[in-house]
Amino acid sequence: MTAVTAENAERDRVVSQTPASAGPGPESVPRPGGWRPPRHLGVGVVTLWLSIIVLLPLAALTVASLGNGLGGFWEAVTAPAALASLRVTVLVSAVVAVVNAVMGTLIAWVLVRDDFRGKRVVDALIDLPFALPTIVASIVLLSLYGPNSPVGVHLSATRWGVIVALAFVTLPFVVRSVQPVLIEADREVEEAASSLGATGWTTFRRIVLPTLLPAVIGGTGLAFARAIGEYGSVVLIGGNIPRETQVASQYIQQQIEIDRPEAAAAVSVALLAIAFLTLLVLRVLSGRAQRREERAV
Amino acid sequence: MITVTNAHKQYGTFTALDDVSLDIPRGSLTALLGPSGSGKSTLLRSIAGLETLDAGVVTIEGEDVTNVPPQRRGIGFVFQHYAAFKHMTVRDNVAFGLSIRKRPKPVIDKRVDELLEIVGLSGFRDRYPAQLSGGQRQRMALARALAVDPQVLLLDEPFGALDAKVRTDLRTWLRRLHDEVHVTTVLVTHDQEEALDVADRIAVLNQGRIEQVGDPVTLYDRPANDFVMSFLGSVSRLGDQVVRPHDIALDRDRQHALALDAAVPASAGVIGAVVERVVRLGFEVRVDLRAESGERFAAQITRRDANDLRLAAGETVFARVDQPSSIVERMAIAGV
Ligand SMILES: Nc1ncnc2c1ncn2[C@@H]1O[C@H](COP(=O)(O)OP(=O)(O)O)[C@@H](O)[C@H]1O
Numbered sequence: 001m002t003a004v005t006a007e008n009a010e011r012d013r014v015v016s017q018t019p020a021s022a023g024p025g026p027e028s029v030p031r032p033g034g035w036r037p038p039r040h041l042g043v044g045v046v047t048l049w050l051s052i053i054v055l056l057p058l059a060a061l062t063v064a065s066l067g068n069g070l071g072g073f074w075e076a077v078t079a080p081a082a083l084a085s086l087r088v089t090v091l092v093s094a095v096v097a098v099v100n101a102v103m104g105t106l107i108a109w110v111l112v113r114d115d116f117r118g119k120r121v122v123d124a125l126i127d128l129p130f131a132l133p134t135i136v137a138s139i140v141l142l143s144l145y146g147p148n149s150p151v152g153v154h155l156s157a158t159r160w161g162v163i164v165a166l167a168f169v170t171l172p173f174v175v176r177s178v179q180p181v182l183i184e185a186d187r188e189v190e191e192a193a194s195s196l197g198a199t200g201w202t203t204f205r206r207i208v209l210p211t212l213l214p215a216v217i218g219g220t221g222l223a224f225a226r227a228i229g230e231y232g233s234v235v236l237i238g239g240n241i242p243r244e245t246q247v248a249s250q251y252i253q254q255q256i257e258i259d260r261p262e263a264a265a266a267v268s269v270a271l272l273a274i275a276f277l278t279l280l281v282l283r284v285l286s287g288r289a290q291r292r293e294e295r296a297v
Numbered sequence: 298m299i300t301v302t303n304a305h306k307q308y309g310t311f312t313a314l315d316d317v318s319l320d321i322p323r324g325s326l327t328a329l330l331g332p333s334g335s336g337k338s339t340l341l342r343s344i345a346g347l348e349t350l351d352a353g354v355v356t357i358e359g360e361d362v363t364n365v366p367p368q369r370r371g372i373g374f375v376f377q378h379y380a381a382f383k384h385m386t387v388r389d390n391v392a393f394g395l396s397i398r399k400r401p402k403p404v405i406d407k408r409v410d411e412l413l414e415i416v417g418l419s420g421f422r423d424r425y426p427a428q429l430s431g432g433q434r435q436r437m438a439l440a441r442a443l444a445v446d447p448q449v450l451l452l453d454e455p456f457g458a459l460d461a462k463v464r465t466d467l468r469t470w471l472r473r474l475h476d477e478v479h480v481t482t483v484l485v486t487h488d489q490e491e492a493l494d495v496a497d498r499i500a501v502l503n504q505g506r507i508e509q510v511g512d513p514v515t516l517y518d519r520p521a522n523d524f525v526m527s528f529l530g531s532v533s534r535l536g537d538q539v540v541r542p543h544d545i546a547l548d549r550d551r552q553h554a555l556a557l558d559a560a561v562p563a564s565a566g567v568i569g570a571v572v573e574r575v576v577r578l579g580f581e582v583r584v585d586l587r588a589e590s591g592e593r594f595a596a597q598i599t600r601r602d603a604n605d606l607r608l609a610a611g612e613t614v615f616a617r618v619d620q621p622s623s624i625v626e627r628m629a630i631a632g633v
């Protein structure tokens with residue numbers, strides 16, 4: 001086959017795919033005419049706000065955790081019961097995060113792509129776990145899946161019970177982060193894949209999923225972080241059995257009750273460190289997935 | 298060879314395709330031409346299987362594919378907005394069809410290189426679509442569609458999102474490519490110039506119906522009705538006739554014009570008109586005129602004729618139809 005090259009057939013500019021998403025980065029030049037808050041004012045307000053809301057409490061917590069010195073901190077965190085509760089927490093949270101990643105994506109898919117009666121109602125229902133006081137959730141779950149379960153499912157004082165409770169309160173995260181991406185997704189890309197011979201599943205796996213991945217990862221990270229610190233919803237159904245179903249937040253509560261605030265603070269700091277590291281790793285991962293798509297020249 | 302027979306497509310109460318039948322010869326480059334909303338995309342997507350017809354039959358190379366999903370129709374489809382797989386490199390985009398067919402990697406690599414050479418993207422193998430210009434993305438999409446050796450290549454306004462210069466370059470290039478590859482190609486466009494330029498057959502669509510099918514010259518010179526006539530080029534209304542502006546001859550001398558007009562059968566006669574404006578468009582000159590009846594029309598004449606006539610605004614000239622061949626051969630149906 002001889003080549004019909006188009007090397008010179010075209011002299012068009014390279015157009016940036018998403019000029020709007022460039023956003024006002026630190027290097028961005030103020031647009032003439034467009035109002036922008038003075039940079040120092042913006043940074044100042046953000047710093048102040050974050051300090052009051054996040055940094056100061058965290059610092060106070062860290063200070064409190066060091067009330068018995070570094071040694072005391074280490075001792076509190078590595079106490080067998082503390083370690084066991086951290087292990088249970090991370091385990092069930094990880095399971096819940098994975099379940100959320102799959103189910104949340106599926107729910108978002110159905111809500112965006114399928115048409116059925118009552119779709120709006122279901123859509124509105126997704127956010128309800130946020131509105132419900134978590135202790136109420138725990139009571140409801142206990143009455144449904146507890147010893148007197150009307151449906152014959154007994155999850156009380158089991159890890160599955162904890163997982164169900166956590167899945168309940170973390171439901172919206174993945175759904176709500178995937179949904180807008182799916183709405184914006186270019187259907188023609190999927191049609192292109194099927195015209196090239198890809199089945200529905202291949203198209204989903206190789207074309208759709210990679211575009212959803214940053215949103216799935218982001219939502220999963222939030223769900224994981226929320227699950228790690230959750231207290232209210234697991235307190236009744238979990239049964240608080242050490243090494244079995246006792247999660248870190250319950251252990252911390254216990255420490256406070258027996259008047260060991262330093263130990264409580266120390267385990268809290270460990271919990272926060274785990275959450276922070278997880279979120280950081282996930283952010284890097286999803287950033288990488290994102291960048292591959294929008295790699296500019 | 299593609300055939301579409303009695304195709305119907307309804308969106309709610311709106312009829313997008315109304316009893317459309319069309320044969321697309323093997324190896325041809327056929328354009329589906331029509332205004333926006335006339336059903337071009339719907340027809341093309343029905344051929345691809347991306348849309349299902351309410352009634353009608355589609356065959357590709359003799360096989361009835363009406364109920365065959367797009368995956369198994371042996372088509373290549375190119376979209377107006379590229380539909381690039383953004384998370385894949387140019388290489389992986391082009392290789393996609395072959396890699397899901399589980400072809401060995403060396404075979405894929407060879408084919409990809411060959412195609413990138415053809416579309417002039419050899420140096421862009423490892424780039425991502427976001428790093429390409431619009432024209433380059435569309436050439437990548439074309440290579441991707443050709444990679445699976447489709448029986449038919451379907452293009453939905455492939456140059457619609459590009460700027461004018463790139464668009465004309467790319468369509469010339471597509472024509473040359475087609476002359477080499479000979480794959481049966483259907484091109485959707487609303488741009489008559491594009492259709493006249495690249496296609497060897499044009500089907501004109503209007504409101505979900507096919508108005509006329511034929512080669513570009515036939516359609517331009519012998520349009521079946523006013524719609525085809527006005528859609529394939531500019532028109533002027535001279536008396537009760539619709540003609541091409543370049544088929545209007547102007548004369549200073551009424552007697553001379555009448556004498557020449559007598560030789561033309563079924564002409565509209567000679568019409569006196571006042572020159573309103575003379576626009577010089579390079580080789581051609583457009584003369585905006587107002588007839589004695591008050592009706593405005595335009596004539597297109599050569600620069601030389603314009604100079605000979607020494608036209609200026611406000612002067613009176615006599616217009617007649619020079620080439621009756623382009624007069625619409627009015628069909629027997631009333632109201633067309
Ligand atoms: N999915 C759809 N739902 C409802 N109406 C549609 C849909 N697709 C196309 N149409 C309508 O059908 C008509 C023909 O559309 P289309 O084939 O895309 O036209 P063209 O490609 O010629 O511009 C348009 O009026 C459009 O609004």
Ligand SMILES: [Mg+2]
Pocket residue numbers: 337338339454
């Ligand atoms: Mg269209």
